[in-house]
Every structure is written in structure tokens, then in C-alpha cells.
Amino acid sequence: MDTSERIAVHPILGVPEKGRQVQFTYNGKTMSGCEGEPVAMALKAAGVMVHRYTKKRHEPRGIFCAIGRCTDCVMVVDGVPNIRTCVTPLAEGMDVRTQDGVTPLAGDKADKEEADGTI
Amino acid sequence: MERYDLVIIGAGPAGLSAAIEAARCGMNIAVYDENKRPGGQLFKQIHKFFGSKEHHAKERGFHIGEELLAEADRLGVDVSLDTVVTGLYPGNEVMIKKGGQVSHVRGDTVLLAAGASENMAPFDGWTLPGVIGAGAAQTMMNLHGIRPGSRVLMLGSGNVGLVVSYQLLQAGCEVAAVVDAAPKIGGYGVHAAKLARCGVPFQLSSTIVRAKGGDHVEGAVIGRMDEHGKIIPGSETEIDCDTICIAVGLSPMNQLARMSGCRMEQNPKKGGCVPVCNEYGETSVRGLFAAGDAEGIEEASSAMIEGRIAGIACANRLGFLEDGKAKEAVESNEQALDTLRQGMFAPKNRGKQIEKTDEGFPVSQHLLVTGFLGDDEVEVYPGVTHPKGLHPVIECTQNIPCNPCQDACPHGCIHIGSFITALPAVEASAECIGCGRCVASCSGQAIFLVNEDIGGGYASVTMPYEFMPLPEKGDIGLACSRDGQAIGEAEVLDVKSVKAFDHTNLLTIRVPAELSGKARFYKAAQQ
Incomplete structure (x- = not known):
């Protein structure tokens, strides 16, 4: 059994068609993924399971439906919270952060900008 | 308000098939789909379909999707993607949302072909990252080339559970077991046999007691159930897995139907609450049709035929297709549909105990319990x-x-x-x-x-x-x-x-x- 998360060659589908390698950050850490694939897939390939924590009980949530319906995988992307990462294409330089409750974690970009008066 | 001859909600197998028939008759159509690409779930289906040769049997689902799209393209069908239908009002007025903008259109006929959503099984720990729907597993591995996990436990032995388990093996994952609360495997025996010969065990009359793990799945506890559905004390066993996949059935997407005010029914043979439709798929609201899983859970093959029937019926309703031709076209499609609805797994036989084949051979009970x-x-x-x-x-x-x-x-x-x-x-x-x-x-x-x-x-x-x-x-x-x-x-x-x-x-x-x-x-x- 292959332990890497990405399928190199599939017996029916062959070599998966993927976009070029791009870099993005996850909680400030640089990671790479394929341009255009859902952000959630790039995270999964990098071994990230937890996308957010629930507001009341602080429970972890991750990918569940993978088609944009359940909203379990929402994160703070480029400062905007509640982004469904399973249907949001990865772009170079994206800033992806774990979401805490329904708002960005304290100290996130949006908060900072708010504090700085930039938004 | 913009007006169309036919507004189709959903560009999956049913919606696209209806669009193809309607476009052939020269109707002015709008097709809306909330996804980034059309085809519904067909592009995740990498297995060969059952059925008759005339209706795409032995073709892989994604190839059928490609053919359907090509045919729709040739006929000039334009699908508005990333477009969510958020409302359906009297007079077949449809509210759509695209890119944060809301607008209204009217359809002289409207087809509901929004498909289905997955049922869930809320065991202890079911919200842990690593517990995913079977559809999510297909999306990850078959669309995006990402393995959902290394070792997967499948809950549900219907065709979806069986087919997705096999696809997990093809993607290079291990399948720890297929678990089902029912005492018998729900899907086709041949699908189960493909898994069994790869060494995948079946655990029936069993369910997941809990998912283990701190912030993601690190195992599962399963237990055997008595005839009342209670876990038999002491029957719990641990399963080593990092992913739990849930395939416990589908429910028709019925929000828009309910909103339209058409007559609805709870129909277990159709997988839940569905609009009551006549043989053309027309609901009790004149001009509002339903086809595919939104009208009753079945296979993609039947959804395509239902879509064709609805498309023809809409064309006939508005005078784009004369009565005689419409009748003939509907009849041949009805016949094809009827063929697909035969056999042990037909909707009418759901829940029945079948001991003998039509030919009188004993149905293998061994196959039903061991795969x-x-x-x-x-x-x-x-x-x-x-x-x-x-x-x-x-x-x-x-x-x-x-x-x-x-x-x-x-x-x-x-x-x-x-x-x-x-x-x-x-x-x-x-x-x-x-x-x-x-x-x-x-x-x-x-x-x-x-x-x-x-x-x-x-x-x-x-x-x-x-x-x-x-x-x-x-x-x-x-x-x-x-x-x-x-x-x-x-x-x-x-x-x-x-x-x-x-x-x-x-x-x-x-x-x-x-x-x-x-x-x-x-x-x-x-x-």
C-alpha cells in the first residue's frame, strides 16, 4: 500500500490531471499544493485534518461532504471566515487559517486589519 | 423577469438528459447548477454501469457523463454553473443566486432535478475529522486524486458502500471492513464478491459504536446488534482505521419541491419525501416536473431516462412536440425504464426476502452474509x-x-x-x-x-x-x-x-x- 496521500497513477483514471505546484500558507506555515484543486484537498495531501473548531464546545471539524454542502470544512481564507475549503480553488499565496467558532481566530489577518484600522 | 420555455434545476444525469430532449425540440432552456462543473455525480463514477447495451451498460460512469455533456454541447445547451437556485414560487418563478447576486426567472415549465443528499449515521464521534461521506471519498480520490485515508472502515453495504469500497482499493487504500446494521448485504452480490476476494471482511448486524481519536479518527469500535437494534454487551471489537466512510443511503433533495407547494408524499420505496408525480414526472403543480433522485432514489441510468421523459413531456406541453411523436418517445423510454426496474433489487422489491431466482435457483444466503x-x-x-x-x-x-x-x-x-x-x-x-x-x-x-x-x-x-x-x-x-x-x-x-x-x-x-x-x-x- 502506498502511504502518500496523492495518487500517482490510478488503474482507471491514469495520472491525475493537476494544476501547477503553488505555495500557500496554513496558519503561517508554508505549504504547497496544486493550483485550482480545492484548498481542502491541498490540506489533506499535506496531512492537515482539522479545519475548524466549533464555537460552543470547541470540537474539531474537517472534511465531511467535500461538495460544499455541509460547511464542516470552513476556514479563514485570506482573512475571510466561513470559506468552504472543499469548493474553493487553491491559488498561489493564499493565507489559510484554522477557524475558531464562526469568526477568525484572534490575531488573524482580518482582526489585525480591523485593529490597524485598515478595514 | 426573464422567461424560458424550460428551466432545469440541476445539471446531473436527469437534468442534462431533459435538456437534450428539450433542446432537440427547439425549446429555449435555462439550466442551473450550483457546482463548478456539470454532470452531477457521474464524473465520480469510475465503475462500469449495469443495464442494457442500448442504455450505456458496461460504460464507466464518467464516460457516460462525457457523452451526455458532448451531446448537450452539440445542441447548444448552456449550463449556468456556480448558480444556486434558492427559491421556487407560484407561477413557476425561480430565484437564482450567482456570485452574490440574486435574480428571478420564470419557466413555462420547470424541472426539478436537484438530485439527492447523503444520509448520515450519528454514532459517538461521527463529527471527528476523518469521518466522511461516501460521496466525499469519491470526490477526493476520483476527481482530485487524493486518498481519503490509508485504512478505511465502510459503514453501509448498499451498492454505494460496495462500489466506493472497491474504488478505495483501486485508489490504493486498505478497506478494514464493511459494516452494516442489516443482517444481509444490501447491494449487488457481484459488487460484494469483488471486495471479498480482495480480502475485505463484512460485519453484518453490526454498527459503529464510536469513532476513536482526539482530533481525528484513530480507530473505531463496532458492536453486534440484537434484533431490536441494541448493541449486544461484550460484542464490541476495535477496528484499526484512520478513516470512517458513511454510506447509509441517500435522500431526495426536496426543499424546492416543498417550497413550490406541490403535493408531497413519504415514500420509503423512493428513499423519503418526494413530490407526487404522474407518469411524465409532472407534480401536482402544473408545469412543474421532477426527475432523477429528486423524484425518487434510483440509479443514474434510470435518472437519465426519467430526465428524457420529462424533457419530452415539457416539449409536448408547450407545443414543441406533437402529441403522436411525444407519446411514441415517452413510451419507448418508459419501456427502457421498466426494464431497469426489474429483478431482485428493483424499487418494488426493496425490503423483500427473496429465496429463489426467477429461474428457481436458490439465492445464495452465503453471498448475502459473507460477500x-x-x-x-x-x-x-x-x-x-x-x-x-x-x-x-x-x-x-x-x-x-x-x-x-x-x-x-x-x-x-x-x-x-x-x-x-x-x-x-x-x-x-x-x-x-x-x-x-x-x-x-x-x-x-x-x-x-x-x-x-x-x-x-x-x-x-x-x-x-x-x-x-x-x-x-x-x-x-x-x-x-x-x-x-x-x-x-x-x-x-x-x-x-x-x-x-x-x-x-x-x-x-x-x-x-x-x-x-x-x-x-x-x-x-x-x-
Whole structure:
């Protein structure tokens, strides 16, 4: 059994068609993924399971439906919270952060900008 | 407000098929879909479909999706993607949201083809990252090339659970087990048999008690259930897995139907709450139609035909298609639909205990509980014979609507007849030339070519093989029985990969003659 998360060659589908390698950050850490694939897939390939924590009980949530319906995988992307990462294409330089409750974690970009008066 | 002859909600198999029929009649159509690409779930279906040759049987789902899209493109059907239909009001007024903008359109006819959503099973820990829907697993591995996990526990043994489990194996994942609360496997026996011979165990009358793990799945506890659905104390066992996949059925997407005010019904044979429709798919609201899973949970093959019927009916309603032609077109589609709705797994037979096939053969109970046919049981079926020389062995033992194998054989070795659900029989008088077309044509991967005596005390068995890496001629490995156990040494005599077989490779192995009736899978020696 292959332990890497990405399928190199599939017996029916062959070599998966993927976009070029791009870099993005996850909680400030640089990671790479394929341009255009859902952000959630790039995270999964990098071994990230937890996308957010629930507001009341602080429970972890991750990918569940993978088609944009359940909203379990929402994160703070480029400062905007509640982004469904399973249907949001990865772009170079994206800033992806774990979401805490329904708002960005304290100290996130949006908060900072708010504090700085930039938004 | 913009007005269309037909507004279609959902560009999956039903919606696209309706659009194709309507466009042919010259209707002005709008098709909305919330996704980034059309085709619904078809592009995640990498297995070969069942059914009749006339209706895409033995084609892989994503190829059917490509054909459907190409046909729609040729007819100028334009699908608005990333567009969510958020409301359906009196007068068939449709509210759409695209890019944060809301607008309204009106359809002289409207088709609801929004598909289904997955049912869930809320066991302890079901919200942990690593617990995913079966659809999510398909999306990840078949659309995006990402493995959902290393070792997956599947909950649900219906066709979705079985097909997705097999696809997980194809993606290079391990499947720890298939668990189902029911005492019998819910999906096609042939799908279960594909898993069993790869060594996947079935745990029936069982369910997941809890998912284990801190911030993601690190295992599961399953328990056996008594007849009241309660966990039998002391029956809990731990399963090593990092992913739990839930495949416990689908429910029709009915929010818009309910909003429209059309008459609804709770119909267990249709998978839940659905609009009440006439034979053309028209609801109690004039001009509002429903097709596909939104009208009742079934296969994509039936959704496509239902969509065609609805498209024709809409065209007829507005005068784009005269009565006679419409009637004729609807009738031929109804006939095709009726064919697909036959057999043991037909909607009308849901929940029934079936002991005998239409032909009077006993239905293998062993298959229903373990996922594989007993070595002795298999002998009673008409596809299993023992002539001298090479011949097909067809381990197809349930009445399901599928017949490509009959046409696949150029020498008439295989007989099903005009009744599509009949069990295939091997004709004693016809000569097998070993072309292997039947093996590749069988969507259930239930056909093998066997020569019980190739000399030297050996037999040869040719089987369908859809895994990587592909074995090579001369490889020495293990022959496995129907339950996935290694039963002897096998030498790979031949590996045939033909374009027409569409990635179903034919693997021929040499095994000791006494294993000719048992060896049904091959594993490389070092695994």
C-alpha cells in the first residue's frame, strides 16, 4: 500500500490531471499544493485534518461532504471566515487559517486589519 | 423577469438528459447548477454501469457523463454553473443566486432535478475529522486524486458502500471492513464478491459504536446488534482505521419541491419525501416536473431516462412536440425504464426476502452474509459448467438488470435471452475462443475464463484485474479464493490490456488443477 496521500497513477483514471505546484500558507506555515484543486484537498495531501473548531464546545471539524454542502470544512481564507475549503480553488499565496467558532481566530489577518484600522 | 420555455434545476444525469430532449425540440432552456462543473455525480463514477447495451451498460460512469455533456454541447445547451437556485414560487418563478447576486426567472415549465443528499449515521464521534461521506471519498480520490485515508472502515453495504469500497482499493487504500446494521448485504452480490476476494471482511448486524481519536479518527469500535437494534454487551471489537466512510443511503433533495407547494408524499420505496408525480414526472403543480433522485432514489441510468421523459413531456406541453411523436418517445423510454426496474433489487422489491431466482435457483444466503459464494453453491448456477478446454465461468447469481455479456461473446457462448434480468447461461454447444470480451464486459466482474486442464496437473484462470501495479507475465504470486484467502501458488501466464476493454485488464494465471474452481483473484507474493 502506498502511504502518500496523492495518487500517482490510478488503474482507471491514469495520472491525475493537476494544476501547477503553488505555495500557500496554513496558519503561517508554508505549504504547497496544486493550483485550482480545492484548498481542502491541498490540506489533506499535506496531512492537515482539522479545519475548524466549533464555537460552543470547541470540537474539531474537517472534511465531511467535500461538495460544499455541509460547511464542516470552513476556514479563514485570506482573512475571510466561513470559506468552504472543499469548493474553493487553491491559488498561489493564499493565507489559510484554522477557524475558531464562526469568526477568525484572534490575531488573524482580518482582526489585525480591523485593529490597524485598515478595514 | 426573464422567461424560458424550460428551466432545469440541476445539471446531473436527469437534468442534462431533459435538456437534450428539450433542446432537440427547439425549446429555449435555462439550466442551473450550483457546482463548478456539470454532470452531477457521474464524473465520480469510475465503475462500469449495469443495464442494457442500448442504455450505456458496461460504460464507466464518467464516460457516460462525457457523452451526455458532448451531446448537450452539440445542441447548444448552456449550463449556468456556480448558480444556486434558492427559491421556487407560484407561477413557476425561480430565484437564482450567482456570485452574490440574486435574480428571478420564470419557466413555462420547470424541472426539478436537484438530485439527492447523503444520509448520515450519528454514532459517538461521527463529527471527528476523518469521518466522511461516501460521496466525499469519491470526490477526493476520483476527481482530485487524493486518498481519503490509508485504512478505511465502510459503514453501509448498499451498492454505494460496495462500489466506493472497491474504488478505495483501486485508489490504493486498505478497506478494514464493511459494516452494516442489516443482517444481509444490501447491494449487488457481484459488487460484494469483488471486495471479498480482495480480502475485505463484512460485519453484518453490526454498527459503529464510536469513532476513536482526539482530533481525528484513530480507530473505531463496532458492536453486534440484537434484533431490536441494541448493541449486544461484550460484542464490541476495535477496528484499526484512520478513516470512517458513511454510506447509509441517500435522500431526495426536496426543499424546492416543498417550497413550490406541490403535493408531497413519504415514500420509503423512493428513499423519503418526494413530490407526487404522474407518469411524465409532472407534480401536482402544473408545469412543474421532477426527475432523477429528486423524484425518487434510483440509479443514474434510470435518472437519465426519467430526465428524457420529462424533457419530452415539457416539449409536448408547450407545443414543441406533437402529441403522436411525444407519446411514441415517452413510451419507448418508459419501456427502457421498466426494464431497469426489474429483478431482485428493483424499487418494488426493496425490503423483500427473496429465496429463489426467477429461474428457481436458490439465492445464495452465503453471498448475502459473507460477500462470497460458497464453493459448492456456485455449481448450481447456469453460468457455471465444466466442459473440456477453455470456457467462461459466470458467477452471476442474482436477477439484476444487465446483459452486456450476452452480446459480448462473438460465438454465442452466453445466453440471457430477451429478459434482461435473467441469469446468464453458458451454452454447451458454442465454442469459447478465449477472446475475453465477456470478462471485460461484465460490470460485476463475475466472469472468468477457465481451462481446467492445461497439462502437467495445472489449470488456467483468466480474471478481470483493475489494480495497480499490473502484474507481469512470468510473475509468481498467490492465487486467492473467493474469500480472499491465499490458497496456492500462481504464475502469471498472460496480461492482456486492450483499449476496448477500457482499463479492465485480463490476467491469466496458472494454478494447480484442483484450484480451477476456487482461484478467483491474484495477489503479488510480497504484499
